Amino acid sequence: MMELSQVQWVRHILLHPVEGFEDMRWKKAGSLNIAFFIVFMLFLGMVADGRLFGPQFFINYDKTFNIIPYILRSIVFFAAWVVGNWSVCTLLDGDGTMRNICIYSAYALVPYTAQLFIRTILSHLLVRDELVFMDIIRFTFIGWSALLLFFAVKSVHQYSPAKTILACAFTIGAMVIMLVLLMLFMSLVQQVYVFVYSLYTEISYRIRV
Amino acid sequence: MLKYLLSFAAAAVCAVSAMCSAISASAGEPYDVYNYDRWGDAIPSQAGYIADRAVSGTDLGVGSFDSPSDIFCSHDGTMFIADTGNNRIVSADAQLGSAGRVYSEFTMPDGSDTALNKPSGVFVSDDDVMYIADTENSRVLVSDLDGNVIREITKPVSNVFDQNKTFMPQKVLADKAGNVYVVLGNITTGAAMFAPDGEFSGFYGANRNAPTAEVIRDHFFRAFISDKKKARRIRNIPSGISGFDIDGDFIFTCSSSSSQTTDTVKKLNAAGKNIFADRELSFGDYTPIYDPTQNKVFQTAIIDIDIADDGCINCLDHTSGRIFQYDEECELLFITGTIAKQLGGFDRPAALESYGNELFVLDSQKDTVTVFTETDFGSIVHKAAKLHNDGYYEEALDPWYEVLKRDGNYRRAYVGVASALLRKGDYRGAMKYAKLADAGKIYNKAFEGYRLQWLRSHFSAIAALIFAAVFALSALRRYRNNHPHSAARKEDSL
Numbered sequence: 001m002m003e004l005s006q007v008q009w010v011r012h013i014l015l016h017p018v019e020g021f022e023d024m025r026w027k028k029a030g031s032l033n034i035a036f037f038i039v040f041m042l043f044l045g046m047v048a049d050g051r052l053f054g055p056q057f058f059i060n061y062d063k064t065f066n067i068i069p070y071i072l073r074s075i076v077f078f079a080a081w082v083v084g085n086w087s088v089c090t091l092l093d094g095d096g097t098m099r100n101i102c103i104y105s106a107y108a109l110v111p112y113t114a115q116l117f118i119r120t121i122l123s124h125l126l127v128r129d130e131l132v133f134m135d136i137i138r139f140t141f142i143g144w145s146a147l148l149l150f151f152a153v154k155s156v157h158q159y160s161p162a163k164t165i166l167a168c169a170f171t172i173g174a175m176v177i178m179l180v181l182l183m184l185f186m187s188l189v190q191q192v193y194v195f196v197y198s199l200y201t202e203i204s205y206r207i208r209v
Numbered sequence: 210m211l212k213y214l215l216s217f218a219a220a221a222v223c224a225v226s227a228m229c230s231a232i233s234a235s236a237g238e239p240y241d242v243y244n245y246d247r248w249g250d251a252i253p254s255q256a257g258y259i260a261d262r263a264v265s266g267t268d269l270g271v272g273s274f275d276s277p278s279d280i281f282c283s284h285d286g287t288m289f290i291a292d293t294g295n296n297r298i299v300s301a302d303a304q305l306g307s308a309g310r311v312y313s314e315f316t317m318p319d320g321s322d323t324a325l326n327k328p329s330g331v332f333v334s335d336d337d338v339m340y341i342a343d344t345e346n347s348r349v350l351v352s353d354l355d356g357n358v359i360r361e362i363t364k365p366v367s368n369v370f371d372q373n374k375t376f377m378p379q380k381v382l383a384d385k386a387g388n389v390y391v392v393l394g395n396i397t398t399g400a401a402m403f404a405p406d407g408e409f410s411g412f413y414g415a416n417r418n419a420p421t422a423e424v425i426r427d428h429f430f431r432a433f434i435s436d437k438k439k440a441r442r443i444r445n446i447p448s449g450i451s452g453f454d455i456d457g458d459f460i461f462t463c464s465s466s467s468s469q470t471t472d473t474v475k476k477l478n479a480a481g482k483n484i485f486a487d488r489e490l491s492f493g494d495y496t497p498i499y500d501p502t503q504n505k506v507f508q509t510a511i512i513d514i515d516i517a518d519d520g521c522i523n524c525l526d527h528t529s530g531r532i533f534q535y536d537e538e539c540e541l542l543f544i545t546g547t548i549a550k551q552l553g554g555f556d557r558p559a560a561l562e563s564y565g566n567e568l569f570v571l572d573s574q575k576d577t578v579t580v581f582t583e584t585d586f587g588s589i590v591h592k593a594a595k596l597h598n599d600g601y602y603e604e605a606l607d608p609w610y611e612v613l614k615r616d617g618n619y620r621r622a623y624v625g626v627a628s629a630l631l632r633k634g635d636y637r638g639a640m641k642y643a644k645l646a647d648a649g650k651i652y653n654k655a656f657e658g659y660r661l662q663w664l665r666s667h668f669s670a671i672a673a674l675i676f677a678a679v680f681a682l683s684a685l686r687r688y689r690n691n692h693p694h695s696a697a698r699k700e701d702s703l
Contacts, residue, residue, distance in 0.1 A: 055644045056653035061248050127657040128649075 045116030094157030365409030
């Protein structure tokens with residue numbers, strides 16, 4: 001039973017949201033490469049969603065393009081989630097390793113990633129009156145992803161449902177703290193850079209004169 | 210190395226001179242001629258008007274003006290200027306070539322003479338009745354063009370009108386029925402409206418308060434604080450009307466508060482309802498513009514408004530001295546003027562009027578009237594916009610193309626071309642131009658038509674494809690059923 005290839009495991013999880021992750025855990029399956037691929041696709045999907053929408057729905061400001069917000073919203077958020085979940089659940093007697101948290105969470109994001117692409121494609125085929133179809137797809141797929149994420153956390157740490165919800169809430173808190181610290185750190189680095197640079201300028205002027 | 214440097218320097222000089230010539234070629238004006246692109250960024254554009262001449266009172270032969278504050282052009286093209294400091298109304302011909310009558314003394318109905326005191330508004334109706342906002346005399350004079358006063362409107366005695374407040378008419382106008390509307394400097398509840406017989410009949414067209422977060426927060430806190438504190442807090446009252454104009458059945462008002470963002474320009478019907486209220490319109494500069502030559506930030510404050518004969522809405526911004534011209538659908542056409550000493554610039558622009566293809570701006574500091582005439586580009590745009598707004602989209606197509614030839618950044622033209630092509634049934638072209646104009650609504654319609662057209666013309670191919678796919682699927686299933694080995698493997702794997 002259950003001799004699935006790594007790709008077939010993704011399919012199995014998507015179609016069996018409730019017990020799929022338990023099966024995968026039992027079989028010790030799941031590939032980190034596929035997880036990274038999914039996160040990369042999430043990043044591409046966010047870019048597509050932000051830039052390639054049909055003009056009947058949204059015309060973007062394409063004079064400039066800044067990739068940083070897209071990286072932040074996909075890869076950095078995902079990394080923060082994994083690290084945050086790992087640190088919280090280590091304290092809360094979770095069974096998950098960092099590797100497994102990463103794999104399980106990434107698998108749970110497949111529907112969310114898919115809807116980004118599906119909606120981008122549909123935005124070139126539908127008119128404004130048919131926007132409701134895109135909304136239906138969006139909400140269904142996001143709900144699907146949320147369900148998957150819940151069961152991913154539940155099975156990777158072998159938690160009860162109540163504890164899973166608690167762990168998720170704490171993880172979000174941990175993410176916020178991490179991102180705030182990151183921001184503080186960035187601004188500090190910037191100030192140090194400015195200081196060093198002005199020092200350099202000052203010295204170079206004096207040497208020249 | 211030296212050679213490289215020299216060639217670089219030469220290239221730089223070339224580039225700079227090319228830039229300078231590009232700027233001076235587009236201008237000849239003491240200001241930047243600009244418009245807004247589809248993202249709301251200011252970009253250089255072609256001038257729609259150029260300053261032709263400035264006319265002073267001396268040029269008219271009536272002695273120089275003294276802080277004049279209103280200019281009005283009557284139906285037969287006679288200009289009336291409220292020469293506030295000299296306590297008179299000066300009339301002149303439409304070209305401002307020579308003065309006509311100078312009104313400083315009026316004959317009251319009982320035969321006595323009366324003089325004006327700092328009149329700041331004048332209006333002449335189509336049946337040649339002159340209305341003068343005689344500010345310091347606290348009255349509105351209704352007179353004929355020979356200076357015989359028909360009626361005098363003074364401070365109304367009414368419960369609605371706060372008797373503690375002074376009655377200082379600033380601007381005045383009358384509608385076809387003879388109702389008189391008076392802008393009062395100290396009243397924020399709209400213009401005072403008087404029936405044809407001079408009886409006060411209420412206020413008209415008050416501005417709304419924008420429900421900003423601050424206003425809502427204040428409203429919430431107001432429930433808890435004492436009356437004493439309440440009196441000290443900033444009150445949330447909308448600013449009053451600063452200028453207005455009448456066009457047929459509609460009265461257009463403007464408000465010159467720079468902090469106010471809603472109701473800066475209103476189009477009021479006879480019932481006083483603002484027709485622009487439900488449309489998300491913005492008048493003036495989108496964002497406050499910083500001018501490095503004057504080290505000032507300009508926040509639009511529209512002091513006067515004028516509706517041209519072809520329906521264009523001209524708004525005069527007194528902080529930046531710019532005239533913003535919109536067509537009747539409130540699409541921006543041209544931005545003209547500045548604060549400057551040269552011709553085409555103003556010191557303190559006070560009032561605006563239009564006649565034919567000319568714009569007249571009254572400056573109450575320079576004491577002149579600056580006359581702007583339409584350029585070729587302006588006349589093409591006006592022609593196209595007029596045709597477009599009257600519904601002749603296809604007839605407007607050629608002028609719009611001509612506009613685009615002269616200024617490829619002119620967003621309004623892309624909208625026009627897209628609408629025309631959509632009307633023609635050229636959906637692909639309409640999609641192209643609507644995309645360039647950021648006109649999502651037009652793009653949506655064009656795309657809907659294009660999609661239908663495409664589906665219709667490719668119907669047989671699509672039907673064949675679906676049929677082939679269904680056939681292939683059923684064939685695959687039959688193949689799997691007939692080959693149990695592969696089916697078993699599949700089952701095993703699940």
